Amino acid sequence: MVDVPTAPAGLALPAQELQIRAQLLGQGGPLAASMRAVEAREWRSAGWLTTCWLWVQCLVVVRGFRNATTVADYVEAVARFIGWAEEAGLDFRQLTISELDGWQRWLYTRRRLSASSRRQALMAVRSLYSYLDSRGEGTDVTKGYKGPKRVTTQAKKYSTVQLKALFAVVHEGDSELIVQRDRAMLLLLLAAGLRREEISTLRVDQLDLVSDRKGQVHVFGKGAKERTVPIVGPVVRELVKWLEARSRIEELHTDAVFVNLSRSGDKGAGLGVKGVENTVKRTARRAGLGSWGVHRFRVTFATMLYDDGTDIERIRVLMGHESIETTRRYLAVSSRMNRHSLKAHRQHAALGTVPDDLPLWAQDIERKRDGSGILPPR
Template sequence: MARVLGAYERHLSAERNLSAHSVRAYLSDLTQLGVHLGRRSVTDWAEVDLRALRSWLANQQTRGQQRSSVQRRAAAVRVFYRWLHQTGQVSINPAQTLRSPRTPKRLPATVEQGEADRMLTGAGENAAADDSPVGRRDAAMLEMLYATGIRVSELCGLDLGDVDPGRGTIRVLGKGNKERTVPMGAPARRALDAWLAVRAELASVDTSGRVADAVFVGERGARIDPRVVRRIVHRALNAAGAPDLGPHGLRHAMATHLLEGGADLRSVQELLGHSSLATTQLYTHVTQDRLRAAFKQAHPRA
């Protein structure tokens, strides 16, 4: 079973171009399934039936796992067995009819516009006060995350050649190696220019690869680590008295504030890089005031 998981890991990385984080998540779920099956004396993926898969999911729920986690693991098993079946490693796909528990749809928490303004203003004031490369870098990253809605991994993966100063856009390589172009606002462009002016003070002289091309670098000169970015965002949100939602909260806030400003859902979908409009709808919500205003403006019997 371990040998098959090794081949599947190579398939996810090389053929499906999934991120290292996604590959680890898939393999972690399947490894846990393998442990559960081992307790039932099942030593071959071809011996697994629907009842065994259901017992594993039921065991997850009994142990207190969130429905969203169980849902993700069920999806991981379905994708895995589809691959096993397509590659001829199993004759019957037991996961084909495996159902996931339904999760209630809730409006996610978000950062309000005033809170985002306080966070970015504070970061800019800190950068001006100490006038250090690190302060300018942190301010630029915060402005970029909120202005563009890109993911932390996408921010860390930006190279100098991905920035088009003339057009005020960045080229982003998202999930599944899908490329998109995202515009920046004027404050983000100014903060980025201020950082790039001093970037050489931190960037290492490295001609061996892409590290030298990274837009954002750490204090040792290499491409900045996503964990460092997350710490910076958490610290800035706490300082502004905003909900500590992390970088993904800024991504969601960007989408929400665009919708509140009148942007259409399709445009927000393109900016976020979602392949499905349904995914965008889960990230965004519109205020009740705007819904009422739209109703009064558009409905003939309002």
């Protein structure tokens, strides 16, 4: 358990909320780090530190946010927002639309944030004001406020060649134990389509390995949604091997499936989101990939299922998507989707030409077509 700092001056939380604070800080991870940074800073706004803790506890306890990284990102964005308001001499509880515009301009001109990053920052601030409004502690100035336009980019996946390159270099780890962990983790990312937070917080009791060939992963995803993903084949065998090796780690002090094995860090603790990202980055660089990402395994999982004939609704459930439109965006880069193209004879009909590689008798037939692909009646 991580040491919990004494409550700072100005923090006025009831006993139960102080206990929740201790639990969240004691768990460590990105959210604990963000809240420690908030507590270490001197704020001019009276009561802000207490409000911040109550808002965070509402997200985690009441609304059921299981994604600690998302809440941590929200905290950091809102802390910057409150800092901006204090520097501008503004009361964040009585902000106007024009002042909110000023904050967005500040993000663009001073912090050089992209439209996507400014939109994410607005989502975090909107969450805070929604909380205050629901408790009668302030007006939600963000209600109806239109932020930067959402930038939709095409999902990216790993090709079969890239996957082979990745798994070919996994054995180059610093030790056999690290090799076993990384191989099992990367294969599980591919075979179950887990988010980085889901795999970093995955516990041993969430794995149901009924044999060395078949099993299930019980996942707690975004929005407190639980789903079960079946797994078969090599990934099950690799997980069995890794769990056996994991049980022999003397420094082990967590129930996380994937643990930190570096002596420079907290050896035996959960690997964490950053550890998962670093593992993928390190492996991708060894494989000589120009670009990579943890999320690409998730996109690859979805597109491979679709190419193998799985229906979109089933894929949505396995991915834990709330909207099927999100699933469709992933599948846009699948091989099955890309098999559909306008046939060459349609283009030749529009151009009034025929393919050069056809025999003369076939070219004659093509010239007689009316453009619809149908020969005129005799």
